[in-house]
Amino acid sequence: QVQLVESGGGLVQAGGSLRLSCAASGRTFSMYAMGWFRQAPGKEREFVATISWSGANTYYADSVKGRFTISRDNAKNTVYLQMNSLKPEDTAVYSCATSTLSGTPVRVTSYKYWGQGTQVTVSS
Numbered sequence: 001q002v003q004l005v006e007s008g009g010g011l012v013q014a015g016g017s018l019r020l021s022c023a024a025s026g027r028t029f030s031m032y033a034m035g036w037f038r039q040a041p042g043k044e045r046e047f048v049a050t051i052s053w054s055g056a057n058t059y060y061a062d063s064v065k066g067r068f069t070i071s072r073d074n075a076k077n078t079v080y081l082q083m084n085s086l087k088p089e090d091t092a093v094y095s096c097a098t099s100t101l102s103g104t105p106v107r108v109t110s111y112k113y114w115g116q117g118t119q120v121t122v123s124s
Contacts, residue, residue: 009118
C-alpha cells in the first residue's frame with residue numbers, strides 16, 4: 001500500500017509558475033515509476049508527465065513539453081512537478097500516482113495508487 005499526498009496547487013495568472021509536490025509513504029517509494037495526471041471539469045483524466053524509478057527517464061504530454069518538468073527525490077519520498085508558462089487550459093485538478101511498472105508508463109490504467117489531487121487554476 002502506498003499513500004500519496006499532493007500539495008502546491010493554487011491560483012496563478014497566465015504566464016506564471018507553480019511547483020507541485022507529492023509526498024509518498026508506505027511501500028518502497030523508489031521502486032516505482034511516478035506520474036502526474038490532470039482532470040479538468042467535464043473532461044477525462046489525462047496524462048501529464050512520468051518519471052522512472054531512478055529518475056533517469058522522463059516523458060511528457062505534448063501539451064506540456066518544454067513548460068513542465070517532473071523530478072523526484074527518493075531520499076524524501078517525493079516527486080515534483082515544476083510548471084512554468086502556465087496557460088488557462090492548464091486549469092485542472094492535478095493528481096500524482098504510482099505505477100508497479102518499470103519505465104515511463106502513460107496510461108491511467110498503468111497506475112495503481114493515486115493521491116486526492118490538488119487544484120490548479122490559471123487565470124487569463
